[in-house]
Amino acid sequence: MKTPMSEGERLRRAISQREFPTSRLSADLRASATSYARRRVSEGASQGAISEELGVSTFSVGRWLRADESAEFVPVHVIADATEASQKFEVVTPRGLRVVGLDIDALCALLQRHG
Numbered sequence: 150m151k152t153p154m155s156e157g158e159r160l161r162r163a164i165s166q167r168e169f170p171t172s173r174l175s176a177d178l179r180a181s182a183t184s185y186a187r188r189r190v191s192e193g194a195s196q197g198a199i200s201e202e203l204g205v206s207t208f209s210v211g212r213w214l215r216a217d218e219s220a221e222f223v224p225v226h227v228i229a230d231a232t233e234a235s236q237k238f239e240v241v242t243p244r245g246l247r248v249v250g251l252d253i254d255a256l257c258a259l260l261q262r263h264g
Contacts, residue, residue: 157202160185165204183213190214 154162160182164174174182182203189199196214200207238256240248251259 156185157189161202161204179213183216186210186213 160178163178164182167174173179182205185203186196186199189202190196194202196207196210200210203210237250237252238248239250240256242248248256248259
């Protein structure tokens with residue numbers, strides 16, 4: 150008599166049916182895998198154990214757990230600051246030359262002149 154397939158086994162089988170091992174999961178399958186991973190973490194399972202259960206990398210499991218599905222881009226308004234022109238900058242070149250205390254205009258002039 151066959152025992153019913155566990156959720157982890159069902160997900161592992163669905164994940165393994167991708168055309169290529171590096172193919173992205175469908176949105177539904179990823180949502181199911183993420184939900185499963187979150188539930189298993191709450192039960193005390195490690196990301197390594199979850200990755201073995203699902204047949205994916207630990208990196209993928211970690212990425213799923215960090216994903217914030219509600220994150221969206223929001224408009225940002227930049228307001229010019231009057232003190233910006235008086236800011237002093239510090240630049241360190243790849244060869245170790247350090248230039249300190251120039252305002253943006255002097256820094257641009259220096260970079261333009263000396264590359």
